[in-house]
Amino acid sequence: MMIFSDPRTRYLLAAIVTLLVLGSVAGRFLERRASTERARATADNLVARTRAWWAMIIVFVGAEVAGAGASAILFGLISFAALREMLTLTLTRRADHHTLFAVFFLATPIQYWLIYTRAYGLFAIFIPVYAFLWVCIRSTIAGDYKDYLERVAKIYFALMVAVYFLSHAAALLDLDIPDFHHNVNLLFFLAIVVQFSDVMQYVWGKLLGTHHVAPHISPNKTWEGLVGGAISAAAAGTVLWWMTPFSPWQAAAMALVIVVMGFGGGIVMSAVKRDAGIKDYGRMIPGHGGMMDRIDSLCFAAPVFFHLTRYYFAIR
């Protein structure tokens, strides 16, 4: 079997793996050399990011090698881990025990199974209609009305972000686009733009950032960072147009949309953390936060990118 039938994708992959190797080595080196608190924080940040990228590359290559079934399972596991972190923070009561069981062990697998079977019509409504109906009815049957609306709304939110939104990234592999057969490239494009934008927002913010977007929610997010990150990521997206079904201008526009939605995801999920009084969603990677901390931007960008691509480029 030919892995990545498009040779340009192979070159890109080789370039990214080389960069990641360099990043990992640099991270180790900086970690050892770091003497001040700030240097240590920067080194930690670099190490955490490169680790997350390694994981992403593995998911991506795994999706290409093992096919749509394996990628549905991989994304399903990512959703599961993120959902676990969000629901741990969420106020739920004893009466929600069976509801939560269904959310973890029925709703999440069914959503990804629908993606695997390409049941677009059902996958697009399964969670916001059927899972939601079940959640509110099941929690009511259990007979506890204390904080009812709050509990149900929080379960809805967790299910939406961690499962429904993210599942659109896996669904990119199922789009039927004329004269385009490397759907995994769409996933690659989305992931690269989101990650690059995150990094560039951080870099531009450190260099020029003075005007905060929402200082009470995220002290690191500045307008300068956002604009700089958006321009950088749009440029990166444009350069990668050849791996997508888009023209260079369309690729730039898509990248911009991804950046804006990703920024929204980052800031929304920060607000949730602030409200819960925590810094990170979890400790999956000790000291570097949880799954949700790594995929917040991706979760918000995935559905919009999916719909734009499907509406304008795919056979519906």
Added chain:
Amino acid sequence: MIAALVRLLTGAQGRWIGCAPEPIQRIYFANHSSHLDFPVIWAALPDALRARTRPVAARDYWESSWLRRYLAEDVFRAVMIDRKRQSHESPLLPMERALDAGDSLIIFPEGTRRIDEDAGLAPFKPGLYHLALHYPQVQLVPVHLENLNRILPKGEFIVLPLIAVVRFGKPLPRLADESKQEFLERARAAVAALEDAPE
């Protein structure tokens, strides 16, 4: 291996807030809401400490079937005590034997798993006071378990994959001239205070 499985299942990590995981003889006392409580504390301990730490369990429950008996006796090496006091010997005797042998203990002084999720900690049973009195050299470490009542509450058998948190607090100092009630209340407050302890 079972410890690794428990950690995977509950995502439990020990957070040593008030003391370090040192090989000192200790009595860990915690809030109680789930069957997973002692496996989670036990799994949060480093291997060397786990080998010398035994949970205290109720004989009437843990000897009621062969599986429970196997788990309690062979896996967790539990110290069995009589809640119902069928014999004349002191119910504390098995715990004292374990302490005399140099083992650490995990106990749940509330006596039973809490059901009402809105209620705070139940009043502590006096056993902890008597052990504290007779074993002044043993450290008394308060432990707070979070989310166990959501992962596996009393009366449920479905385990939810939420993330448990185990917080180990500062060893309880011994005070002279303290009544039993005052001591037990102080111990209870030490566990409750860990709920909001800063990291």
